[in-house]
Amino acid sequence: xxxxxxxxxxxxxxxxxxxxxxxxxxxxxxxxxxxxxxxxxxxxxxxxxxxxxxxxxxxxxxxxxxxxxxxxxxxxxxxxxxxxxxxxxxxxxxxxxxxxxxxxxxxxxxxxxxxxxxxxxxxxxxxxxxxxxxxxxxxxxxxxxxxxxxxxxxxxxxxxxxxxxxxxxxxxxxxxxxxxxxxxxxxxxxxxxxxxxxxxxxxxxxxxxxxxxxxxxxxxxxxxxxxxxxxxxxxxxxxxxxxxxxxxxxxxxxxxxxxxxxxxxxxxxxxxxxxxxxxxxxxxxxxxxxxxxxxxxxxxxxxxxxxxxxxxxxxxxxxxxxxxxxxxxxxxxxxxxxxxxxxxxxxxxxxxxxxxxxxxxxxxxxxxxxxxxxxxxxxxxxxxxxxxxxxxxxxxxxxxxxxxxxxxxxxxxxxxxxxxxxxxxxxxxxxxxxxxxxxxxxxxxxxxxxxxxxxxxxxxxxxxxxxxx
Numbered sequence: 496x497x498x499x500x501x502x503x504x505x506x507x508x509x510x511x512x513x514x515x516x517x518x519x520x521x522x523x524x525x526x527x528x529x530x531x532x533x534x535x536x537x538x539x540x541x542x543x544x545x546x547x548x549x550x551x552x553x554x555x556x557x558x559x560x561x562x563x564x565x566x567x568x569x570x571x572x573x574x575x576x577x578x579x580x581x582x583x584x585x586x587x588x589x590x591x592x593x594x595x596x597x598x599x600x601x602x603x604x605x606x607x608x609x610x611x612x613x614x615x616x617x618x619x620x621x622x623x624x625x626x627x628x629x630x631x632x633x634x635x636x637x638x639x640x641x642x643x644x645x646x647x648x649x650x651x652x653x654x655x656x657x658x659x660x661x662x663x664x665x666x667x668x669x670x671x672x673x674x675x676x677x678x679x680x681x682x683x684x685x686x687x688x689x690x691x692x693x694x695x696x697x698x699x700x701x702x703x704x705x706x707x708x709x710x711x712x713x714x715x716x717x718x719x720x721x722x723x724x725x726x727x728x729x730x731x732x733x734x735x736x737x738x739x740x741x742x743x744x745x746x747x748x749x750x751x752x753x754x755x756x757x758x759x760x761x762x763x764x765x766x767x768x769x770x771x772x773x774x775x776x777x778x779x780x781x782x783x784x785x786x787x788x789x790x791x792x793x794x795x796x797x798x799x800x801x802x803x804x805x806x807x808x809x810x811x812x813x814x815x816x817x818x819x820x821x822x823x824x825x826x827x828x829x830x831x832x833x834x835x836x837x838x839x840x841x842x843x844x845x846x847x848x849x850x851x852x853x854x855x856x857x858x859x860x861x862x863x864x865x866x867x868x869x870x871x872x873x874x875x876x877x878x879x880x881x882x883x884x885x886x887x888x889x890x891x892x893x894x895x896x897x898x899x900x901x902x903x904x905x906x907x908x909x910x911x912x913x914x915x916x917x918x919x920x921x922x923x924x925x926x927x928x929x930x931x932x933x934x935x936x937x938x939x940x941x942x943x944x945x946x947x948x949x950x951x952x953x954x955x956x957x958x959x960x961x962x963x964x
Contacts, residue, residue, distance in 0.1 A: 570600070570631040572616035574669075574748055575833045578684070578790075579867060580617075580628055580639055581665075581673065582828045585682050585792045586800050589628075589639040590646050591675075593668055594653070595660040603629065606652055613867035620649070621872065628871060635668055671748060680794030685957070686749045687786050693741045694783055697734070704784025705777060706943040709756040713940055715771055717763065735767045738775055745782070749790055752946065752955060753778055754836040755822070755937055762838070788950075788957040792828040799875035802827045802868075803882040804861060805927070807934035808853035810846040819843050821853030822937020823883075825864060827876075830954020833860055836937040850890035854924070855913040857883055861922055880920045884927040891924050 584591045600610070608618035608629060616631040625642035627649060640646040653659060665673050670689040675682045694700040739760045746757040756778045763771060795801070804825040818841070824834040837856065843849040861881055868876055885891055894917050916922060935941065936949050950956075 570616050570633060572630040572632045572637075573614050575864075576614045576617050576630060576867060577632075577637065577668065577671070578792075578832045579827070579864070580630065580637065580871075581682050581684065582792045582800075582830075582832055583628070583871070583873065584639050585680060585794050585828050587641055588677060588680070588794075589641050590643050591637065591639045591665045592646060592650070593662045593665045594636045594638065594650070595634055595662060600631075602656060606649065609870075611867060611870040613863055613870055617867070617870070619871055620645075626872065632669060637665060637668055669748070670744065681791050683789045683791045683956075684749055685787075685789035686745055687789075690745060690750075690782055690786055693745075694779060694786075697738050697741070697779060699776070699779040699783055702776075702780045702783050705780045706784070707940065707946055708753040708778045708781040709759065709774060709940040710777065711940045711942055713759075713774060715759060715762075715774065733772050733776075735772055735775060736764045738779070739764065742775070742778055742782075750782070750788070751824070751831060751834045751953065752785075752788075752936060752950060753781070754834060755820070755939065758820070758836045758838065785957070788955050790830050790954045791956050792830045792954065795828055799873070799878075800828050802864070802876055803884070804857055805884045805932060805934035806850075806854045806857040807886065807932050807938050808846070808849040809938040810843060810849040817842055819849040819852075820938045821849070821856050822934045823853065823857035823860060824934050824937065824953060825857075825861065825881075826933075826953070833864060834934075834937060835860065847887060847889040847893065850885060850887040851893045851913075854883065854885055854890060854894070858913045858916050858922060862916060865921060880923040882925050883922050884925045884932070886927055886929045886932045888926055891926060894924060 581591070583589065603618050604610075606620065607622070608620045608627075611617040611619060618629040618631075620627040620629070622645065625640065625645045627638060627640035627642075627645055629649075630637045638646060638649060640649075650661065654661075664675070667673070670686050672685050672688060673682055691700070694702075739757065742753060742757045743761060746754045756774070760767075760771060760775050760778070767775075802825065804823060806821070806823045808822070809820045819839045820836065821839060822834070822836045824831045826832070835856070839849070839852060843852060861883065865877055865881065894914055917924070929935070933949060933952050936946060941949065
């Protein structure tokens with residue numbers, strides 16, 4: 496079937512997929528089942544709208560796997576990889592551009608790009624003293640390079656093969672907004688537009704701000720879930736699961752200050768009850784007062800920029816099964832590039848065991864970060880073991896395989912790989928006081944003054960937190 500590339504009925508993305516032979520148009524036979532798709536209009540996250548997007552929703556609930564489709568897959572780079580690349584851009588003063596196009600992975604190999612083993616959607620190209628890093632997220636592409644000439648060469652090569660839209664210097668990618676000052680050596684990453692849309696969607700744009708994402712001492716359990724028809728009424732009026740999902744995207748991308756609150760809220764998505772709904776609304780009110788907050792990555796005075804982390808745990812804080820919560824963060828270029836707040840899968844028998852399990856989780860993330868840095872040829876950062884700080888001396892002693900053997904046999908073997916990483920000199924553990932534990936906000940609710948003390952140490956800046964509570 497012939498098609499017209501100048502037809503107004505074909506959007507840029509349809510043209511791109513036709514040009515790149517991602518889709519094929521054909522005449523539908525009368526015997527073929529027609530599935531009526533729907534279209535969702537998407538507005539690019541920008542201060543000024545320069546274009547619109549349309550998403551074709553295939554409604555797969557009407558399809559049969561193996562007959563109507565075989566595989567569902569999109570190239571999605573990890574958000575940690577994007578933050579790391581922006582950090583490297585600050586540290587090495589890289590040129591960073593973004594483009595919108597559908598790329599075939601095999602074609603990148605013909606250009607000399609090598610696929611990262613840590614993240615399958617990160618590619619690295621090295622030519623003499625010049626290098627380039629490319630990421631894929633469906634049709635959003637980020638390219639960073641220390642050579643403007645190499646960057647333009649790559650763009651020309653891609654443009655000769657694919658239909659693409661050059662969006663210039665990186666400013667908005669996914670839901671992230673980036674601003675940069677190369678002279679002063681910083682990049683700021685925020686989600687102000689995304690959060691403004693969500694506050695408007697759930698009715699909190701004009702709400703009274705609060706100073707903390709979750710009140711200290713808040714203890715939620717399954718007993719708070721609704722059990723009567725009267726209890727179900729608030730949850731039917733408030734789209735709890737949608738709200739927590741929106742909070743979770745912010746917590747994953749830029750707002751690590753709500754990670755613990757979001758983790759707690761996500762434990763009971765069905766039948767949350769009035770207590771959890773109030774806690775969820777409280778978190779939205781906190782975001783209302785901190786819309787201007789952003790993560791700032793700054794060029795480090797020391798070269799290479801040191802990578803270091805913090806690991807912490809809260810023992811038996813959950814009421815239902817007395818499970819613990821672990822949290823970690825890793826810092827590069829004066830701000831966090833990776834973090835987590837996670838409830839343990841098993842119940843720890845002591846605070847020492849909890850801290851040890853938390854360190855193992857942090858070490859797993861560190862192993863991945865170091866592998867990605869290795870793939871990107873950041874050998875200077877990897878010359879020395881990465882320091883992980885912990886505030887429990889006994890847990891630090893557990894990493895030594897000669898101590899506490901009879902008291903640790905019940906700990907799952909998967910947690911003991913931390914000893915292997917320590918023996919390989921990939922990291923070394925340091926004790927720090929509880930007062931200086933930067934991962935504290937990932938394991939519990941903090942008071943307003945303590946939260947305000949922690950945020951700048953993790954790279955979150957952007958105005959004062961409101962004093963109301």
